Amino acid sequence: MAILTSTGKNAVLSVVTAPMRPNIGVQRRRPIGFALVWMVLLGGCGDGSTTPATAPAQVRTLAYVRTVCRDVADGFTVEQDLRIQRPGHAPVIVAPTGVLGPIPRPGGCTYAASNHTVGVDLIVVGAFQRLGVSPDGKTVIFEVSGDFSLAPLGVPETAKGIFAVEADGTRLRRLGPPSGEPPFFNAGQASFPTFAISPNGHTIAFTDRGPGITGEDAIQIVTLDIATGRRTQVTRLPPTPTETRSPGFIDNSTLHFRTSANADGLHPDGTVVNVIVNVDGTGLRVPSNPVPLPGAKPVEIFSISGSQVSPALFELPGIPRNGHEEGEPIQDVFLLDGEHVLQLTDFRRNDTYDPVLSGSGDSIAFVGAGDPLGSNPDNNCQIFSIDRLGGHFRQLTSFRSPGAGSGCLINVFPLGCIAHFLGSTQEDGTLVFYSDCDPFGTGVQGGQIFAMDPDGSGLHQLTNTRGFEPAPADGGALLELPGPFAYPGSVR
């Protein structure tokens, strides 16, 4: 898969095929040289066949926003476009913004780079907001706003909205106005810029503003029918000072999301809880708080688990093991199964996140920095998997970070490399994620988007942005990053 950047470099090809570095481009189970030796040895006996190397993980359709931030004399400029990649096809560039700015903050791009900015964080200063790809990979949904940018961009009203375009770049059409709620909070400390798309590809879900149960304006979960553009408010949440976010589809008629808005009336203290609700707004329920009641006993009622599973994060009381008392509370991965809740991890850290169900539904992959297997002694940010009953725990990556001990946090010094926005394609469960851990040693200072098979093999770099270049030949300091990004089934 080749990408021609604006500078004309064919850097991805050089990454994939460069012969001097082991495991370059495509991570195989054995080095290339080892395979060659086997081929020579077996050439004179048997049928001469060899074990094929693991094929690189592929994503049927990858859509991402490329943002170029450049320091100029009186501030910095931002330039964005939406890129759609499909194997075997030339990349499609949609809705280029041109150069926006300058935003009067000198050295803004350099500052962002030094503070471990990930690509998706640039939505706080960019025009592109949310992004999604239909399950069949044929349609890309994206949002253009600029209303929530921390810097004035001057995006014309006619350019704002929620749009759909076919993966080949045709049939660009507007579905409706943009959301009245940004896909981030805390000035981008947390962002969730992906449209949830139903498994049948008919509906997207996202946060927006709307009247709560008492009529007050508040963050709500809304759905939008892709074919008709009809927007429906699903929830009637009261205002919350903190967050309502991350809607996803459990199935075509059921949504889940996280909120501190006391959705069920039983959490007035602002605890962030997971909520399940039907798309018509009925059946709102909050799964059990994962603290066992004294004396709880099994009830002799047969049931079969696993009919409606969804991974989720639950906040737990206590001080995180990674020792940072402020900031995020302890989070661990749980499995929601109808009315049941099963805890899958017990890291007791505050940097465990992004649990995703595999394509087969048998396992959950997630990002974390624990060391349950003894293979991550420096608590680097890694990707793990576990089966949905809590067995077969595996560490899928072996990222190394200069900021050992910082885990997956991005606001803790010394900064370590991270993996973020882990997701799973609906089709075959290919894991897609953003990481600045530079597993192929390219030397680029910045994150890229990667794909990996559910078992950790076939690691493949999908993008080739330049990262941070403090003194490029073509101008001031430059920060080029991908994000947000989306693919079929990225959020369900």
Next chain:
Amino acid sequence: MGSRTRDGGVTGQCVRVTIRAGMLWLLLISGAAEARSLSSVFSNELRGLEIEPLGQALANSVAHTYPVASASSSVTYVYNPATETFDRKTRLLGPIIGERAETIGKGQLNAGLNYSYVRFTSINGQNLSDLENVPVLNGRVVSYPVPGGVRLKDGRFSTFLPIQVNAHIDVEAQLLTPSLTYGITPDLDVNVTLPLIRTFLGVHGTTVVPDPRLPQFALPNDASTTYNIPPVSDTAVGVGDLLLRGKWNLLRESPVDLAAGLAVSFPTGDQDDFAGTGSYHLKPALILSRVFAERFEPLLNVGVEIDANDVDRSAFTWAIGGSAQIYGPLTGILVFLGRNEFAAQSDSIEAPFFFPINANNVYDASVAFRYLFLDSAVISFSFIVPLGDDGLRTDFIPTVGVEYVFAAPW
């Protein structure tokens, strides 16, 4: 060959005795019958295991396993115009299971009564007395809820615990099957059969919580609890599916006897009590046989059993074997039977933790002995022995029967 003359007095007396015996038997066996159906056990006491389709599967298997006796009379007659009486066609007695091509003879009436005992012992090779669930099926488990949740040994939280289920399922049936065959023409017979059935279902077992086969759900101190599944049993009495059969002899000794058969099964039996299939069945068949040296009669039957409600659930049926005169009035019969189903005969179980419901290939051997007495009466003893594990199976099915031919004119 023997012959008989008209004797209406004996005939009427025999019919009355037969009816009284049937009614007495019904009274004797009807004892514990209750209002609800047997299959409701799977939707009540075993609710949550999602094995309701097992009830339908049991009903279909039971109904297909019932040894439906041959419509072919053991004693056949042919009219002798010279003597103006009916002469015995052959002294070789016909099969109990499977059909011979020869007809009974115009105006002849064969009345039969069979008793069979059926006790299912396995399904797809698994002992019904020792069924155990698989621990995990596609990431799913059989479980009990734990309201409020519990802390596992490894510190994780869960609101359910997988369980190990050991179940014992008893399914029995006793059949009393009267049957009448009448020769409409020298080449055409009709038969009506209506079994009277007493069925029994009993279930009991235990559950172990948490499932010891899943160590990730171990509790602190390896605590474990065994629960008893409350035993439940029920009995039902009623009629089975009404069977009407016709046989038309096409050829005699050219070089074999060839007949075409057609059977229609009416869903008069209660499927929920495992007494009937719940649907109409049409069973066309070709019947080949031939008597050699008055001592040996091989036979071959091939046919299709068509489920009128769902053609996909039809089956190919066949029988091959023969009768042989052992000595004088004693005949031995050995017939191999086959039933090859095109598809599963009932709805599938979505999560088959105990056993799946598949299309089955069912093979049996029928071993029988028949003894002729009073010149037109036959008493029979037979066993159906399963050959293979597919589907619901018994160890063997014993059957005893008696039949009498009321030779015309009567």
